[in-house]
Structures are given as C-alpha cells and as structure tokens.
Amino acid sequence: MKLTLEEIARVVGAKNNLTELSKENIHQIEFDSRLIQQGDIFLPLKGARDGHEFIETAFQKGAIATFSEHEIPQAHFLVEDNLKAFQKLAAYYLEKMKVPVIAVTGSNGKTTTKDMIAAVLAQKFRTYKTQGNHNNEIGLPYTILHMPEDTEKLVLEMGMDHFGDIHFLSKLAQPSLALITLIGEAHLEFMGSRERIAEGKMGIIAGLHGELIAPADPIINPYIPENQKITRFGADEDIYITQLVEHKDYLTFNTNFLEKTLTIPAPGKFNATNAMLAAYVGTKFNISEKEIKEALAHVELTRNRTEWKKASNGADILSDVYNANPTAMKLILETFQSIPKNKKGRKLAILADMLELGETSPELHADIATVINFEKLDRLYLYGPLMENLYKKVSDNPAVAYFDKLESLTESIKSDLEPNDQLLVKGSNGMKLSSIIETLEKE
Numbered sequence: 027m028k029l030t031l032e033e034i035a036r037v038v039g040a041k042n043n044l045t046e047l048s049k050e051n052i053h054q055i056e057f058d059s060r061l062i063q064q065g066d067i068f069l070p071l072k073g074a075r076d077g078h079e080f081i082e083t084a085f086q087k088g089a090i091a092t093f094s095e096h097e098i099p100q101a102h103f104l105v106e107d108n109l110k111a112f113q114k115l116a117a118y119y120l121e122k123m124k125v126p127v128i129a130v131t132g133s134n135g136k137t138t139t140k141d142m143i144a145a146v147l148a149q150k151f152r153t154y155k156t157q158g159n160h161n162n163e164i165g166l167p168y169t170i171l172h173m174p175e176d177t178e179k180l181v182l183e184m185g186m187d188h189f190g191d192i193h194f195l196s197k198l199a200q201p202s203l204a205l206i207t208l209i210g211e212a213h214l215e216f217m218g219s220r221e222r223i224a225e226g227k228m229g230i231i232a233g234l235h236g237e238l239i240a241p242a243d244p245i246i247n248p249y250i251p252e253n254q255k256i257t258r259f260g261a262d263e264d265i266y267i268t269q270l271v272e273h274k275d276y277l278t279f280n281t282n283f284l285e286k287t288l289t290i291p292a293p294g295k296f297n298a299t300n301a302m303l304a305a306y307v308g309t310k311f312n313i314s315e316k317e318i319k320e321a322l323a324h325v326e327l328t329r330n331r332t333e334w335k336k337a338s339n340g341a342d343i344l345s346d347v348y349n350a351n352p353t354a355m356k357l358i359l360e361t362f363q364s365i366p367k368n369k370k371g372r373k374l375a376i377l378a379d380m381l382e383l384g385e386t387s388p389e390l391h392a393d394i395a396t397v398i399n400f401e402k403l404d405r406l407y408l409y410g411p412l413m414e415n416l417y418k419k420v421s422d423n424p425a426v427a428y429f430d431k432l433e434s435l436t437e438s439i440k441s442d443l444e445p446n447d448q449l450l451v452k453g454s455n456g457m458k459l460s461s462i463i464e465t466l467e468k469e
C-alpha cells in the first residue's frame with residue numbers, strides 16, 4: 027500500500043522517536059497475527075485477548091513494525107490507543123488516495139446491496155468493496171487500508187453494533203453517496219425502538235458530501251436536514267420497481283427510471299429492491315443500461331451473511347459464519363445474550379470449533395466461558411474437539427451438552443428447538459454448521 031513507516035509515524039503522532047524510518051512502502055497492516063506476511067505492520071487490538079500478547083509471533087512471521095500502547099523492544103509506533111491510530115491512518119489514506127466512497131447501511135440487505143453496487147460500478151471503474159462483515163469500527167478502516175492502489179471507487183458497508191456507530195464511520199469515510207436499505211425490527215437489533223434505529227442509521231449523513239438514497243419509510247423524516255439532497259424509494263416514490271416477476275432461482279423486474287427489464291440470479295422482492303438501488307447508483311455514475319443489466323444478471327452474492335434467518339417452525343436463527351476467531355465469537359455471544367427473548371421463547375446457542383488458532387487454541391476455546399451468561403442462555407450446544415476445552419469448564423451446568431458428531435448435534439437441536447426460540451450458530455466454516463441451518467429451514 028502507498029504508505030511509508032515515516033508517513034505512518036507522522037500521521038498517527040507516534041510518541042517515540044523513531045529514528046531511522048524507511049521511506050519504503052509497507053506491505054499491509056493486520057490485526058490477526060495469522061495473516062502477517064513479510065513487510066507488514068501488526069496492529070494489536072483488545073479482542074478476546076490483548077493483541078499485544080501476539081507481537082512476538084507477528085515479528086516471527088515477518089512484521090517490520092507494530093503499533094503499541096507501551097514501550098517495547100521491537101520496532102513500534104508508540105500511541106495512546108492502537109485502534110484510534112488505525113482509524114486516523116485510514117481516514118488519512120482515503121483522503122490521500124482520493125477514492126470516492128459509496129456508503130451502504132440498513133437493517134437487512136446492506137451486504138447484498140453493497141455487492142450489487144460494486145458489480146455495477148465495476149463495469150466502468152476499478153472498484154473495491156467491504157469483504158465479509160468487515161463493516162464496523164475495525165473492519166471499515168481495515169477495508170480502506172486494504173484497497174488496491176489503483177482503486178477508483180470504494181463501496182463501504184456500515185454496520186451498527188451500537189448507537190452512534192454509523193455517525194462515526196460516516197465521518198471517517200466521508201462518502202460522496204449514501205444509501206439506507208431499510209429500517210428493521212427493533213427487537214432483533216436491540217436498539218430500543220424503531221425510531222432509535224432510524225436515528226442511528228441516519229448517522230450516515232454526518233460525513234456525507236452528496237445524495238442520500240433512502241426508503242419511503244416516514245420514520246427517518248425527522249432526521250433529514252433541510253438542505254439534504256435525497257431520493258426516496260418505494261411504491262410511487264422517486265424510484266420504484268414495476269413488473270416484478272419471480273421465478274424459482276431468478277427474477278425479472280422493471281423500474282421507473284430505466285427502459286430495459288433487469289434480471290438478477292436470486293428470488294425475493296427484497297433482492298429486486300437491492301438491485302434497483304444498485305441500478306440507480308449506476309445511472310449516477312453514467313453507466314449504461316446495457317452495462318447495468320449485464321452486471322446484475324451475473325452478480326455474485328455473498329452467501330451466509332450474519333443475518334437473522336427463520337427455522338421452518340418459526341424460531342429465529344442468528345447464523346454468523348464470518349471471522350471464526352475468539353473475539354468475533356465473544357462479540358456475537360454477548361450481542362445475542364443481550365437481545366431480549368421472544369415472548370415465551372428461549373435462547374439457545376451452538377458454538378463449534380474455531381480452526382487455525384495455533385498452539386494457544388485450547389485456552390482460547392476455554393476462554394469463551396468468560397462471556398457465557400447462563401441467566402440469559404437456556405441451552406448451550408458445544409461441538410468439535412477444541413470445544414471440549416470449553417465444555418470441561420462449563421459441564422457442571424445442566425444447560426450444556428457436548429457433541430463430537432454433526433449428525434447427533436443436528437438431531438438434538440432439531441428436536442429441541444421451539445417456535446418462539448432464538449438460536450445462535452457460530453463456528454469455523456470447516457465445521458459445516460450451514461448444513462444444520464439448512465436442515466432447520468427446510469419445511
């Protein structure tokens with residue numbers, strides 16, 4: 027990436043006197059030490075463990091410097107707060123590279139809409155987009171700092187874990203165009219009320235330099251500034267869908283702003299709306315109807331997003347198949363436990379092995395015990411040889427069961443899950459948990 031050690035030290039205000047700093051460009055900045063390559067900078071973050079514990083490992087893997095909040099023998103940028111320094115560097119880099127940002131937020135569909143917008147823009151521009159669920163205060167700056175040097179358009183997804191997150195991310199990214207896909211159901215976002223969710227998502231205008239594209243939903247109206255350029259979507263609004271025809275695994279639709287019929291390789295009216303938004307963004311960047319149609323017809327959709335799904339018996343399933351690392355597992359478990367239960371419903375969680383965590387893996391699995399709250403969680407299903415380390419710490423609780431086979435786990439959850447329950451499913455892709463979700467979703 028186009029950043030030198032000397033430049034980084036200056037931008038983040040490193041407090042130590044870094045004498046001989048090379049003016050060579052660094053390779054990348056990583057917070058997961060497993061990803062460190064020769065020439066990288068390590069960013070220790072306070073996740074499930076304090077990242078400072080892994081500085082030595084990072085240098086063994088080729089890191090040439092690290093951020094650090096205290097003096098250490100290795101080459102380091104001494105700063106008050108590693109994450110704040112990282113975020114400041116990302117904002118600087120975005121400004122330096124002068125890459126226009128399209129920002130997307132919303133309760134559902136933001137990942138699909140981000141993917142579709144990127145596919146449309148890629149017809150004309152070198153486009154980079156948020157990978158996986160890197161949409162928060164760590165993931166968004168990570169995305170900015172990982173964009174290829176020749177990027178011409180950057181499509182950033184903005185997630186809201188807590189009220190105010192979107193405002194912060196928008197100030198950091200300074201988008202030239204912003205979209206809100208929809209304002210969801212309060213209880214599944216645990217934001218108190220739909221008004222609160224709307225106010226939080228409207229934080230996206232904090233750093234916005236151009237147009238906002240938002241749903242017709244009047245709940246956002248109190249948060250629209252007088253002079254804000256805004257396009258509303260929905261029936262009889264500024265932009266809308268006409269002639270939607272759903273087929274088994276694709277659909278066609280028209281819009282009030284394009285002549286051609288569009289096709290996307292996925293059913294669901296919500297996907298048509300997401301595609302319409304992407305088509306509209308395409309017209310804002312003078313991409314032809316033909317190119318928009320072509321891009322949407324072959325868009326690759328990110329499967330298995332971290333979103334709520336429904337079991338065939340009506341239970342809510344939160345499947346988070348991203349980032350199988352100790353921090354992500356702790357974060358999603360804390361979030362899941364803090365969401366109010368459905369009326370007359372219970373909270374169940376399936377936690378499976380996190381793979382490739384190195385020699386500290388047994389302790390990292392046992393560590394998850396620190397965030398399990400059996401006053402909130404009614405059932406805990408542990409699956410995989412590494413999760414046996416956690417099982418040994420919590421097995422005296424009758425709510426816990428351990429499984430070493432996917433089949434017996436699937437049978438057990440299938441017979442236990444009740445219509446008003448909420449189920450969390452988290453673990454490495456290699457544990458094939460998606461097969462459990464498919465089983466539960468099947469009629």
Ligand SMILES: N#Cc1c(NC(=O)c2cc(S(=O)(=O)N3CCOCC3)c(Cl)cc2Cl)sc2c1CCN(Cc1ccc(O)cc1)C2
Pocket residue numbers: 057058059060071072073074075076077080083159160161162164165166168349351352353354357382383384385386387390
């Ligand atoms: N704690 C912790 C660890 C990791 N945490 C993270 O990568 C991490 C992930 C997340 S996240 O939740 O996955 N995420 C990041 C991107 O945006 C969306 C949210 C966050 Cl928010 C913060 C951190 Cl610090 S990665 C990792 C550990 C601890 C063990 N590490 C491997 C290792 C094992 C043994 C060694 O000797 C050295 C390294 C890998």
